Amino acid sequence: MSQSTANQSSWLDAAEHHAWLAQHRESLLDFYQPEVVLPGAGFAYLDSTGRPLPQMGSQLWLGARMLHCFSIAALLGRSGAEDVARHGIDFYLHGPGRDAEYGGWFPVVGGDAPSPRKELYGQAHILLGASSATAAGIPGGAELLTAALEVTDRFWVDGDGAGVEAFDREFRDAEHYRGQNANMHLTEAYLAAYEVTGHEYLLERALRIAHRIADRAAAGQDGAWRLPEHFDASWRELPEHNHDEPRHPFRPYGSQPGHWLEWAKLLLQIRGLGVGEPWLLDAARHLFDGAFRDAWASNGGFCYTVDWDGTPVVPERFFWEIAEGIGAAAGLFRATGEQRYEDAYRRLWTYAEEHVIDHADGSWWHELDVNNRPVVHTWEGKPDLYHAYQATCYALLPENRGIAAWAREQR
Numbered sequence: 001m002s003q004s005t006a007n008q009s010s011w012l013d014a015a016e017h018h019a020w021l022a023q024h025r026e027s028l029l030d031f032y033q034p035e036v037v038l039p040g041a042g043f044a045y046l047d048s049t050g051r052p053l054p055q056m057g058s059q060l061w062l063g064a065r066m067l068h069c070f071s072i073a074a075l076l077g078r079s080g081a082e083d084v085a086r087h088g089i090d091f092y093l094h095g096p097g098r099d100a101e102y103g104g105w106f107p108v109v110g111g112d113a114p115s116p117r118k119e120l121y122g123q124a125h126i127l128l129g130a131s132s133a134t135a136a137g138i139p140g141g142a143e144l145l146t147a148a149l150e151v152t153d154r155f156w157v158d159g160d161g162a163g164v165e166a167f168d169r170e171f172r173d174a175e176h177y178r179g180q181n182a183n184m185h186l187t188e189a190y191l192a193a194y195e196v197t198g199h200e201y202l203l204e205r206a207l208r209i210a211h212r213i214a215d216r217a218a219a220g221q222d223g224a225w226r227l228p229e230h231f232d233a234s235w236r237e238l239p240e241h242n243h244d245e246p247r248h249p250f251r252p253y254g255s256q257p258g259h260w261l262e263w264a265k266l267l268l269q270i271r272g273l274g275v276g277e278p279w280l281l282d283a284a285r286h287l288f289d290g291a292f293r294d295a296w297a298s299n300g301g302f303c304y305t306v307d308w309d310g311t312p313v314v315p316e317r318f319f320w321e322i323a324e325g326i327g328a329a330a331g332l333f334r335a336t337g338e339q340r341y342e343d344a345y346r347r348l349w350t351y352a353e354e355h356v357i358d359h360a361d362g363s364w365w366h367e368l369d370v371n372n373r374p375v376v377h378t379w380e381g382k383p384d385l386y387h388a389y390q391a392t393c394y395a396l397l398p399e400n401r402g403i404a405a406w407a408r409e410q411r
Contacts, residue, residue: 011346012330012395024357025392029073029081031362032385036066037084042091042109043067047381048374049361056383057111060097060122063088065386067129068404071136072389075407085133089140092126093147102170104151116169120155120182121250124163127152127189132404135196149193152186160235161208162186177238178231181250183209184259187266191273195405206266207275214263217286218279225290226255226308227263239308246305246314249378254305254313257295258321260287261302261328268331272399281335288328291321292344300351301368304378316377319356319364322348323387330394345395352391364388 011017031050038044042058043066067088073081091097097109104118105126127148133141154171155163162183166175187209194202212235217225230241230251246253264284271280294310295302301317302325329345332338355372356364363382369375393403401409 012333012342017395021392021395025073025076025389026078028363028385028389028392029070029078031382032066033070033080033084036385037087042095042097043088045111045381045383048358048365050363050382053381053383054110055112056380057108057114058091058097059111059383060105060107060109060119061125062383063091063097064122064125064129065384067092068125068132069385069389071129071132071138071141072393072404072407074138075136075404076410082136082138085136085138086140088129089133089138089144092129093140093144099169103154104167104171117166118151118169118171119166120152120163120179121185123148123151123155124182124186124189128185128192131189131192131196135404135408145193145196148189152189155186156205160212161205162212162235163209174233176233177251178233178235179251180213180227180229180231180259183213184262184266191266191269192402192404194273195402203270203273203275207270207277210263210267210270210280214267214283214287215279217260217263217283217290220282220286223290223308223310225260225286226294226306226310227260227287229255229259247378252305252314254307256305257291257302258304258318258324260291261321261324264288264328265324265331268328268335268399269402271335272331272401274400284328284332284335288325288332288341288344291325295321297370299370299372300355301372315370316375317368317370317372318378319352319366319368320384320387322352322356323364323391326352326391327394330397331399334397334399358382 035050035052036043043063044052045056047053070081070084074085097105107115107119107122130145130148134145163186164174165177165179187206190202190206228237230238242248242251242253264287267280267284294306302321303312304314304316307313325348329341333341358365365374366379367375397406
């Protein structure tokens, strides 16, 4: 059913919209489930038609996200989803992706560019996936969660209130760079782990990272919502980092509006879990509004990056920004009841349906040009289920539940 049939006055809660979300959630799984499992290995990197690209190897962050999504799908009753999640648990507990000698997980196994580094970005996603698998009661999930907590502890620096970006294989030499992106996903993982374990220190760590990265946005003036992405080992900002590599997939120059939206969503989740600090809602509002002010194009979509005055640097639009905007808009509507957030939620889904969803081959186009046509500059294929799948759940979440915790209650 087209979403235009839903009643605008209560669109987030309309039964027709919820039915559409459920149908779209299943169609996303239809795209990934047939080919994403690599027998004897991890998860495949898929092309634009859902076929594996072997040269890309089994990438930790993507596979851990698959474990997360298929664990949630198992909770929601998807046929075969638990088998996919079990495959991931087995691989990350016993497969070559786990470093049996030094601990942690390798960022890539196989393909053309395997790496021995231990990167926080991937380890954080293992913690997220393991938390969701544990919530789903999938065998081995709790064991993987324990292992992931132990590994992420090795990255945590209590004096910084944040995590180290990367180590060498032996965890001896830390990279001097510190990144917002990996710590943002560590925040997300800590919140998921907190919901399944009840360990208060996980919520406290999530809040400490949020303070370090995002509380500046509560000021709401002088572009405070343009969050720095890159720092040195002492957490001094590096505003010119990768100035000559603006399309870098993980460390681009400038600030990323999609991350402002992602932080808005996470701040609201922290607030919903009982942290009563007023700045959380203030910052979430300013981050959301700033993304539309600086980065929303006249024909729709958020540009990838902006300069420090808000001028677009990389003008292409990415699918994940829309999904995170959907989550932030839904959260702000639940937190405030203000109609403008529901209107934004509807606008974002309308844009996704018109431009981002591939109605022919399935899933979402990962990158669009300034005319909203599919293009490949940064991401090949459609390897990532996570953002789009989560977008189908945000309208259903109460303020005090993450996705896995909510899904567990649907049983």
